[in-house]
Amino acid sequence: xxxxxxxxxxxxxxxxxxxxxxxYPGGAVLDLYDQLYESNLRHILVRHExxxxxxxxxxxxxxxxxxxxxxxxxxGATNTVTGIATANMDSIPLVVFTGQVPTGLIGNDAFQExxxxxxxxxxxxxxxxxxxxEELASTIKEAFHIARSGxxxxxxxxxxxxxxxxxxxxxxxNIKIRNHEAVYKPAPKKMANVxxxxxxxxxxxxxxxxxxxxxxxxxxxTLLARKYEIPVTGTLMGLGSFPGTDxxxxxxxxxxxxxxxxxxVSHCDFMLAVGVRFDDRVTGSIETFAANAxxxxxxxxxxxxxxxxxxxxxxIGDTRATLKDILRFLEEHHYTQDAGLRAxxxxxxxxxxEKVPLNYCKNxxxxxxxxxxxxxxxxxxxxxxxxxxxxxxxxxxxxxxHFDRPNTFxxxxxxxxxxxxxxxxxxxxxxxxxxxxxxxAGDGSIQxxxxxxxxxxxxxxxxxxxxxxxxxxxMPRQWQEMFYNKRYSHTDMTYAPDFVxxxxxxxxxxLRATKPAEVETVxxxxxxxxxxxxMDFRISRDECVYPMVHPGGSINQMTLxxxxxxx
Amino acid sequence: xxxxxxxxxxxxxxxPDVLARVAGTLGGKGYNIDSxxxxxxxxxxxxxxxxxxxxxxxxxxxxxxxxQRLVDVISVDDLTNVESVHREMVLVRLNLTAENAxxxxxxxxxNKWKVIVSGDTYLxxxxxxxxxxxEFSLARLEPLGIADITRTGLVALTLxx
Numbered sequence: 001x002x003x004x005x006x007x008x009x010x011x012x013x014x015x016x017x018x019x020x021x022x023x024y025p026g027g028a029v030l031d032l033y034d035q036l037y038e039s040n041l042r043h044i045l046v047r048h049e050x051x052x053x054x055x056x057x058x059x060x061x062x063x064x065x066x067x068x069x070x071x072x073x074x075x076g077a078t079n080t081v082t083g084i085a086t087a088n089m090d091s092i093p094l095v096v097f098t099g100q101v102p103t104g105l106i107g108n109d110a111f112q113e114x115x116x117x118x119x120x121x122x123x124x125x126x127x128x129x130x131x132x133x134e135e136l137a138s139t140i141k142e143a144f145h146i147a148r149s150g151x152x153x154x155x156x157x158x159x160x161x162x163x164x165x166x167x168x169x170x171x172x173x174n175i176k177i178r179n180h181e182a183v184y185k186p187a188p189k190k191m192a193n194v195x196x197x198x199x200x201x202x203x204x205x206x207x208x209x210x211x212x213x214x215x216x217x218x219x220x221x222t223l224l225a226r227k228y229e230i231p232v233t234g235t236l237m238g239l240g241s242f243p244g245t246d247x248x249x250x251x252x253x254x255x256x257x258x259x260x261x262x263x264x265v266s267h268c269d270f271m272l273a274v275g276v277r278f279d280d281r282v283t284g285s286i287e288t289f290a291a292n293a294x295x296x297x298x299x300x301x302x303x304x305x306x307x308x309x310x311x312x313x314x315x316i317g318d319t320r321a322t323l324k325d326i327l328r329f330l331e332e333h334h335y336t337q338d339a340g341l342r343a344x345x346x347x348x349x350x351x352x353x354e355k356v357p358l359n360y361c362k363n364x365x366x367x368x369x370x371x372x373x374x375x376x377x378x379x380x381x382x383x384x385x386x387x388x389x390x391x392x393x394x395x396x397x398x399x400x401x402h403f404d405r406p407n408t409f410x411x412x413x414x415x416x417x418x419x420x421x422x423x424x425x426x427x428x429x430x431x432x433x434x435x436x437x438x439x440x441a442g443d444g445s446i447q448x449x450x451x452x453x454x455x456x457x458x459x460x461x462x463x464x465x466x467x468x469x470x471x472x473x474x475m476p477r478q479w480q481e482m483f484y485n486k487r488y489s490h491t492d493m494t495y496a497p498d499f500v501x502x503x504x505x506x507x508x509x510x511l512r513a514t515k516p517a518e519v520e521t522v523x524x525x526x527x528x529x530x531x532x533x534x535m536d537f538r539i540s541r542d543e544c545v546y547p548m549v550h551p552g553g554s555i556n557q558m559t560l561x562x563x564x565x566x567x
Numbered sequence: 568x569x570x571x572x573x574x575x576x577x578x579x580x581x582x583p584d585v586l587a588r589v590a591g592t593l594g595g596k597g598y599n600i601d602s603x604x605x606x607x608x609x610x611x612x613x614x615x616x617x618x619x620x621x622x623x624x625x626x627x628x629x630x631x632x633x634x635q636r637l638v639d640v641i642s643v644d645d646l647t648n649v650e651s652v653h654r655e656m657v658l659v660r661l662n663l664t665a666e667n668a669x670x671x672x673x674x675x676x677x678n679k680w681k682v683i684v685s686g687d688t689y690l691x692x693x694x695x696x697x698x699x700x701x702e703f704s705l706a707r708l709e710p711l712g713i714a715d716i717t718r719t720g721l722v723a724l725t726l727x728x
Contacts, residue, residue, distance in 0.1 A: 121588060122595045126638040129583065146638055178580075180638060303632035306625070 005133050005164035006035035009097075012140040013041065015172060018068050020044065020059065020430055022052040026072025027112060028099025031164045044430060044459060047451035049076050051423035053083020054449070057092050058424030061410045062385055063431045064216065066093045066147050073099040074112030077158075078119065082417060084154045085123040089414025090237060091214055093152035095143045102162035103131060117158050125153030133166040142177040149180045151301040152214060184300060186317030191329035193313050194272075197294050199335060201270030203345045204230045207253065210237030210413065211275015211299060215319035218242065218406040221274060224327055228335070229342050230272070231349055233261040235282050236398055237413040238275070244402030245382070250349065251358060254282035255549045256395040259356035259558060262549065264349050265290050266556035273297045275319045278308040279414070280552075288554040298322045356547070356560060358399055366540040367516050369393060369468045372523070373400040376438065376466060379523050384436040385428050387411065389421040389445030392474035395545040397440045419448025425463040426456055436464070436527060443469040444493055450502070456532035457507035464526050465534040467499060470541045478544045482559070503534035512536040572601070573627050574653065574723050577616040577634060578641040581607060585639045589616055592633050598622065602655075604720035613641065617722050644725075651725040653697045657718040658683075659708055661690045671711050678707060689714065 003011070009032060013021075020042040025033040036043055046052040049071045056067030067087075071080055077098040087094045101110040117127045126146050128139050136159075143155040198204060212221050218241045225232045225248055232242045233250040242249055251258035253265050265271070271293040276282070283289040286309060295311040297304075298319055305314040315322055360370040373396055376384070386401060387410040388394040394411055403409045410428055412420040425439035446467055456463050473491040480488050503510030509529055513522040519537065526533040547558035579585045586605055593600055601619045608615050620630065631643045661671055663686075671690065675682060684691040694704045698721065705716070 117584065118587070121584070121591050131583075151636075301632075301636065303629070303636055305632075307629065 001170060002167045003170040004031075004035070005136055005159075005166050005168070006031050008133075008137050008168065008170050009140065009159075009164065010035055010039055010041060011170065011172065012137050013068070016066070016141070016144045018066075021068045021070050022046055022055040022059075022427065023070035024049050024052055024072065024076060026076045026099060028073035028076075028101060028161050029070060029159070029164075031161065032070065032099070032159070042430075043070075044426070044455065046423065046426075047454050048449065049079035050083050050419065051426075051449050051452045051455065053080045053094065053096060054086065054417075054420050054423035055427035055430070055452075055455075056094050056096075057083060057087045057420075058387060058410050058427030059431050060087075060092050060094060060427075061424070062407050062428040064214075064407060066095055066144055067427065068095050068097070070097045071099070072112065073101055073116070074114050076112075077116035078114060080156075081119060081123065084120055084156065086412050086415045086417040086420060087154040088123045088125065090210060090412065091152050092154065093147040094154040095140075095147050096154060096156045098156060098158050100129065100158045100160040103160045104162070106160065116156065120156050123154075124156050127156040127158070129158040130160065130163050133163050133168040136163060136168070137170060137172075138175045138177050141175055145177055146180055150184070184318035184321055186298070186315045186322040186325055188325070190313065190315050191325055194296055194315075194326055195329055195333055195335060197270055197296060197313065198228075198272075198330070201294070202341050203268045203348075204270040204272070205264055205268035205293070206230050206232040206242075207265070207271055207273045207276055208232055208234040208238040208241045209274065209276030210235065211319050212238055212241035213275075213406045215275060215300065216406075217274070217320035217323050220320055220323035220327060222246075224323060227327075228330070228337050229346065231264060231346065233257070233264060235276055235279070235413070236411060239398060239409045240403035240406045243404045245404055250353075252398050254279075254555065255284065255551070256399065256545050256547065257549075257555065258353075258358050258399070259547050259560070260349055260352035262547070262555040262558060263352045266292075266554070267348070268293045271295045273311070274323065275299060277304045280308070283309060284549045284553050284555040288556070360543075360561065363540065364516060367513060367519060367537055369396050369470075369537070369539045369543055370400050371516060372466060372468060372519055372537050372539070373397055373440070375519055375523055376440075377401050379520070379527060380436050380438070384408070384438050385410065385432060387421045387425040387428060387437070387439045389439075389441045389448075390416045390418045391442045391445060392470075392478065392543075392545050393440050393442045393445075393468040395475075396468070399545075418445040421445065422463070422465060423449050423452045423455075425465075426452060426461050429461045429463045437462075438464045438466055440466045440468065442474055443467060443471060443496055443499075444473040446499075447496070453503060453506035453508045453532065453534065460531060462530055463532050464529075465532075466523075466526075467534060467536045468539050469499065469536055470539050470543065471496065472541060474543075475545070477542075481542070481544065482548070483550075499534060499536040509533040510536070512538070514538045570621055570623055571647070572619055572621045574646040574651070574721065575618050575620060575627075575630070575634075576644045576646050576723060577618070578608070579614050579616060580639040580641065581612045581614045582639045585614065586616070588637050588639060589634065592637060593620070593630060596629075596633060598626070598630055602720035604722050617720065619721050646723050646725060649725050650727070651723045653721055653723045654695050655698060655701050655719055655721050656693065656695045657701055657705065657716055659692045659694065659705075659716045660714045661692065661708070661711055662714045663688050663690060664712075667711055674707060674711060678704065680704070
């Protein structure tokens with residue numbers, strides 16, 4: 001049957017079980033949009049292409065499925081770059097379709113032409129320019145396959161206008177694509193090594209990361225930790241991969257990790273690092289990171305092994321398959337922990353936790369951001385999907401909201417993209433319309449993609465924005481306070497819109513709390529609404545995120561709230 | 568760790584942009600390519616890229632791992648410690664003058680250089696060999712007055728699979 005390129009496009013998306021796309025039309029994709037006009041495929045019209053990619057990204061992180069967007073050529077395509085780089089750093093599966101000028105004009109500097117495959121080469125897992133209609137269906141199929149296989153990532157497909165308008169005999173049974181599934185089963189002989197190392201350990205620790213969530217391995221990780229009483233710390237991307245309310249959970253490690261997590265890392269003699277890549281924000285000084293520990297690293301991507309931290313036993317494999325193998329091996333070989341030793345290690349950690357709990361100075365006059373987050377947890381009973389922007393509010397969320405399930409914390413970890421939270425929340429809410437979806441934002445970040453309030457209002461996507469407004473670019477301000485002699489160069493954001501009025505102008509409910517006593521009322525009202533809401537919490541202006549490991553310092557050297565250094 | 572020259576042989580699918588992807592992966596991560604050679608293999612849809620780079624063993628392993636991540640890369644092999652033969656080619660143009668005609672002729676005879684084009688005022692010589700041999704020949708040609716040269720990247724082939 002002869003079909004147009006645009007029809008083939010929709011057919012393949014249907015076969016790939018795509019139920020929603022986020023997009024923005026323009027000249028080069030008008031044929032596609034014309035085809036969408038009579039299609040049942042759900043399309044969300046965003047207000048900026050960066051928002052489309054973040055929304056697809058939020059959808060992907062919350063569902064584990066591939067997120068999809070569609071934008072036009074030239075500026076439409078270049079506007080996706082930040083979103084694509086964000087997904088790439090956190091290994092999020094996306095397929096981004098960009099329009100392109102007709103193939104005959106490519107290279108001529110045609111109107112709205114740009115070499116988007118060239119631009120995105122370093123920030124995609126792979127990309128394609130579809131040069132003729134014959135390869136359209138197989139390219140789209142391959143793009144989805146690449147996005148979700150192995151270590152996932154974003155794939156861009158550039159679609160020239162004439163290719164989409166051409167006709168071709170489409171036969172879905174006759175599409176051949178290359179297979180990119182490598183072998184993800186770990187080497188069996190490594191299990192005995194893990195057994196021996198764990199058996200010799202007096203102070204074992206698990207470090208969980210984004211790879212546990214992407215690999216759907218939370219259940220296995222949780223079982224392993226609980227069965228053998230191994231305490232667990234995690235990276236920002238690992239939050240939710242182990243229950244945040246479990247007594248074995250130590251909270252996040254690293255620059256803004258808990259005191260007890262960082263101390264446990266520094267004192268452990270065995271570390272099982274699962275799906276982590278040892279980012280510099282996590283390790284601090286490499287030389288002193290887990291210096292006493294034998295480290296086992298499990299990762300699907302060989303390039304993550306020994307990249308930053310040299311490990312004793314690398315295991316290349318799918319996190320879930322590997323943890324299953326470890327569990328089986330330990331059981332078959334009757335591993336049991338020495339109860340006395342384990343109790344002693346857990347007591348040591350409990351003492352650190354008692355000495356410096358995660359805390360903040362409560363205040364009856366000024367709203368503390370941590371208080372807002374604690375209240376949010378209490379009122380939602382933790383049953384919410386949370387997105388964040390990047391900065392202080394992101395760290396407070398990571399510290400004070402306890403994520404019990406994977407895929408419930410959606411945040412830009414690697415790239416650290418401001419403006420991520422609101423559009424990502426829109427994507428999450430589209431996937432889970434019956435769930436409470438909250439975007440925790442800062443006043444700097446929210447202004448980077450605030451136009452997406454219009455998207456939320458148009459489709460009544462009832463996301464709730466919790467704005468922790470300190471009228472500062474808070475994290476740079478904190479660094480200026482600590483490392484730049486309080487010279488607050490260009491971080492004061494006092495000049496800002498009235499966010500309540502702005503929300504209302506977009507057709508979104510705007511609420512404000514200026515005193516601690518108002519926090520609960522505003523949150524209750526905002527959470528109860530079945531419309532999108534922006535809640536403007538005017539928080540303490542100079543609150544800092546503690547503990548803090550100084551950049552490049554050892555993670556057992558932390559500045560705490562009251563400023564004393566603790567060793 | 569000790570920095571060393573390494574010869575990396577990469578098999579790739581002969582797809583658009585594949586060279587840009589390989590080169591960009593190295594450049595973007597801050598690694599240098601010292602020489603490069605690319606052509607198809609006996610299969611038209613598969614190309615071989617031979618490149619030389621330098622770094623510690625850890626750096627080279629990182630480079631190999633980064634390249635392996637590319638969708639169009641089939642295999643990556645470090646030939647440095649594998650028994651293999653290495654060749655480069657250089658084309659050299661010498662301008663002929665009344666003064667150098669005799670010494671040039673003598674040098675060509677002595678060194679058995681292959682003259683591939685010979686004009687009234689110029690000669691083009693082709694030299695193949697491993698890096699050391701090429702350097703040796705270039706040093707001998709230098710005093711004769713080299714007008715221009717073009718040098719290929721290194722190609723390498725292992726003695727066994």
